[in-house]
Amino acid sequence: MMVALALIALATIAYFTARSRSVALAGGDASTLHSRPVYHGFYAFFWVLLPALAIWLVASRIADWYISSSLSERFSAVIESLSGPQAGAFINDAMTLASGGRIGFPDDDKIAAGEFVAGLQSAAFWLVAALVIGVALAGFFYAYSRIEPRKRTRQAVERVVRYALIACSVVAVLTTIGIVFSLIFESVRFFGRVSVFDFLFGYHWSPQSAFEGAGASTADDNSRVFGAIPLFAGTLLITFIAMCVAAPIGLMAAIYLSDYASAGFRKIAKPVLEILAGVPTVVYGFFAALTVAPAIRGWGEVIGLTVSSESALAAGLVMGIMIIPFVSSLSDDVINAVPQSLRDGSAGLGATKSETIRKVVLPAALPGIVSALLLAVSRAIGETMIVVMAAGLAANLTINPLEAVTTVTVQIVTLLVGDQEFDSAKTLAAFALGLVLFIITLALNVVALRVVQKYKEQYD
Amino acid sequence: MTDPAPNPAIAVGAATDDRAARSTRTRKRFAAERRFRFYGLAAVLTAFGFLILLLSTVIGNAIPAFTYNYAQLPVELTNEKLTPENAAEFDFRKTVHAAQLSLFPDISDRAGRRLVRGIFSSGTPIVVRGEVAANTDWIGTRQIIPVPVSDDADLYLKGLVDTDLPESQRNISDAEIALVDQLVERGLIERQFNTIFFTNGASREPEMAGIMGALIGSLLTLSITLLLSAPIGVLAAIYLEEFAPKNRLTDFIEVNINNLAAVPSIVFGLLGLAVFLNFMEFPRSAPLVGGMVLALMTLPTVIIASRAALRAVPPSIREAALGIGASRIQTVFHHVLPLAMPGILTGTIIGMAGALGETAPLLMIGMVAFVVDLPAAVTDPATVLPVQIYMWADFPEIGFQQKTAAAIVILLLFLIAMNAIAVWLRSRFERRW
Structure with missing residues (x-):
């Protein structure tokens, strides 16, 4: 932290000295410089900051590596006397003690190791700090000596800026790569314990009974409790209910707003629908669990049906409400993209407005509407909070919407929340589920976007 | 002159049947048009209805939480171990319990005392500690400090407990209700803005939990x-x-x-x-x-x-x-x-x-x-x-x-x-x- 502040201070000083130096070299008339004084300033600024930052990253990595290797060398006798996980805990505890933290079971060895690490760390800190500041100063003097009126510092600075721009746009790609690799990496570890076939096509899901530990029966037991079919079925059931609500309401609302409503009504109605889209999902979850689920249960009792208090119907209904604005705004775009000439032609033949919409506009907009619905399905499959709060945990394989079902996202949350152990088949299963979720939603999106694009070209 | 004027020359004899059929068909088509339009409006209004239902449920549930009932508790801050220095760490439990019992001088048995404690929030000592630590000059005196009642008592005071239910089905007993009513009659209960909700962190006690x-x-x-x-x-x-x-x-x-x-x-x-x-x-x-x-x-x-x-x-x-x-x-x-x-x-x-x-x-x-x-x-x-x-x-x-x-x-x-x-x-x- 101190080093970072010192670096920023140095770089700022470098900026101002280099700027005034360039003006002084030009004899007070900045217009004789090749680059404006600001660029000379930034030139020095970058020369101070960037090499020093690079050195800092590398040097602190090396220091960390050196400390941990000399720790395990110095205390090799102690570490060898401990079993695998305990040795790891010993090193962790030494690190914690060194940084001033408290640990569960301190003993003499650990305290000695902690002091050893603390000594090394403070030495390493000063070494790294001196190195970084040294590099920064060297950068400053180099840049300062290079300043002259004809120096093309603007080009140099702009090159740095351009690389920074490229680096920023690569972050999005890195995120995707990070997602794909972390999901695949953990999933591969999971599929090392449970076969892909058992996971994708198994009928029984009860990860809490997964057997952890050594033994020939582990794999057999685990392949029987990690069958994800009930989760997929539950997800599909809830998504289906949600689409039964959202598709007709969203589509009809879009038609009404684009072809019937007056401009004034549309001006009010559209933002109101957007509010529905802006409500956080946790609020919908609260609504589903507190109001909708008990209400459905009550109605069920009145007409003599037993309704689970965590019924798929309640979660699906509320999820449908959440998706209405999504469907309506996407279909609105699509319906508006149908050329007016088609409508005029139909009206000229004597068709009523609804006939025009049903027989001309909707068929023309059909590919777009289908892809809007696909996007909505992908949204519903990935939705988490509503189902976590309102759907159940028991993996029932049923198509009865009055029973409790569970979904992929609910299971990811329950497998990972509150569990600190990251190596069990249970937590790895969450990543495998995440991979399935990612692939399905990605496929839906790619298909939907393709369709929309093709369709757009048709009328452009 | 583009209006399609009806041509009287065509409308003879058999054509009247055709026209009647056409007009029923037109009526049907217009009815379908109106129906379709109505479906669209209904869809928009349904979406609005969901939004209103959602917001009214949330707001209706939220309103009671913004106020809370506080009881005026006369606390004797005369414990000799209590000094301005240790006020922020002092254990106020005994002091608070004594103050709570002093409101009901006629109660002396064990069960009665527990009942009295039950109508106040279990976080009362913490609230009192906060107040005293902020006003150390109170030490050695008797102060009236507003303290939160228990959440069940609060719900009862807000009228959110159905007292017609049998005692076993609600969280607040008849005896507790009697004590709370007594405090209300003596004017010791005051409904205030719920500051605890806006200043505290998480807690297992609803009345002490804040955002x-x-x-x-x-x-x-x-x-x-x-x-x-x-x-x-x-x-x-x-x-x-x-x-x-x-x-x-x-x-x-x-x-x-x-x-x-x-x-x-x-x-x-x-x-x-x-x-x-x-x-x-x-x-x-x-x-x-x-x-x-x-x-x-x-x-x-x-x-x-x-x-x-x-x-x-x-x-x-x-x-x-x-x-x-x-x-x-x-x-x-x-x-x-x-x-x-x-x-x-x-x-x-x-x-x-x-x-x-x-x-x-x-x-x-x-x-x-x-x-x-x-x-x-x-x-x-x-x-x-x-x-x-x-x-x-x-x-x-x-x-x-x-x-x-x-x-x-x-x-x-x-x-x-x-x-x-x-x-x-x-x-x-x-x-x-």
Whole structure:
């Protein structure tokens, strides 16, 4: 932290000295410089900051590596006397003690190791700090000596800026790569314990009974409790209910707003629908669990049906409400993209407005509407909070919407929340589920976007 | 004269049947038209109805939570061990219990005493300690301190307990109700604005639980998100819109960003768990990691909005700047970017509003911590407002149900404020070229 502040201070000083130096070299008339004084300033600024930052990253990595290797060398006798996980805990505890933290079971060895690490760390800190500041100063003097009126510092600075721009746009790609690799990496570890076939096509899901530990029966037991079919079925059931609500309401609302409503009504109605889209999902979850689920249960009792208090119907209904604005705004775009000439032609033949919409506009907009619905399905499959709060945990394989079902996202949350152990088949299963979720939603999106694009070209 | 005037020459004899049939068909068609129109209106109104139902449920549940019933408790601060120095750590339990019993001098048996204690919040000693620590000159005197009643007594006082139910089916017994009624008759109960709710962190007791911890957590998390996603998003948008050559790599980046915008938020949580926590070993439950995950999640939104804003700046601006000798970078940073700024800010604020309401990815990285202390740094364990709502919604007490609704109202107020700022920015600074 101190080093970072010192670096920023140095770089700022470098900026101002280099700027005034360039003006002084030009004899007070900045217009004789090749680059404006600001660029000379930034030139020095970058020369101070960037090499020093690079050195800092590398040097602190090396220091960390050196400390941990000399720790395990110095205390090799102690570490060898401990079993695998305990040795790891010993090193962790030494690190914690060194940084001033408290640990569960301190003993003499650990305290000695902690002091050893603390000594090394403070030495390493000063070494790294001196190195970084040294590099920064060297950068400053180099840049300062290079300043002259004809120096093309603007080009140099702009090159740095351009690389920074490229680096920023690569972050999005890195995120995707990070997602794909972390999901695949953990999933591969999971599929090392449970076969892909058992996971994708198994009928029984009860990860809490997964057997952890050594033994020939582990794999057999685990392949029987990690069958994800009930989760997929539950997800599909809830998504289906949600689409039964959202598709007709969203589509009809879009038609009404684009072809019937007056401009004034549309001006009010559209933002109101957007509010529905802006409500956080946790609020919908609260609504589903507190109001909708008990209400459905009550109605069920009145007409003599037993309704689970965590019924798929309640979660699906509320999820449908959440998706209405999504469907309506996407279909609105699509319906508006149908050329007016088609409508005029139909009206000229004597068709009523609804006939025009049903027989001309909707068929023309059909590919777009289908892809809007696909996007909505992908949204519903990935939705988490509503189902976590309102759907159940028991993996029932049923198509009865009055029973409790569970979904992929609910299971990811329950497998990972509150569990600190990251190596069990249970937590790895969450990543495998995440991979399935990612692939399905990605496929839906790619298909939907393709369709929309093709369709757009048709009328452009 | 384009009106299709009926031609009387055709309308003879057999044609009348045809006309009658035509008019019934027309009537049917018009009826279908009206029906269709009605369905459309019904769909819009249904959506409105859902929104109204949602908001009224939340607000209806939230209103009771904004006030609380406090009892005027006469506390004798005369314990000789109590000094101004140790007031902040002093154990006020005995003092408070004595004060509570002093309100009911005729009760002396054990069960009665427990009953008396039961109508006050179990957090009373903490409240008294806070008051005394803030006013150390009270020590040695007798002070009337308003303290919260228990949550069941509070619900009863607000009329939210059905007293017609048999005693076994409600949380407050007849004897407790009698004690509370006695306090009301003596004018010792006062309904005040619920300050505890706005100043405390999490608690297992509904009357002591507040949203301050979650608010600070949300603020810290959102600051990290903003610091990361705004500059990275804007710079990426500038590159893609102004500099990127049209080739396969930039096409790939574009497709990538569009797909990233549609990845379920929980997958970002898994990414954070695997990369930031397991691989890079950042602290669990920290706003730092939460902010980073949310930044990655909002990045596509910011990039897409910023690109749209940059695209809306007309090329003539760029050509003019280039024409008088500005470099391309100067053109963008001195001329295009300032003009695109309102649009970029609007997009960023909307992205931030989305991040503020996000819950699922934060559950993955352990921000479900039960944090009593208020977080002070981005590496402290913390929770955020939506996660706090999720946690409270799980508690069975009715008191927590109201807290949940109240926290939702606060969250919605923040979201409305952010969106209002975005709308205002758009209307204030938007330029039509």
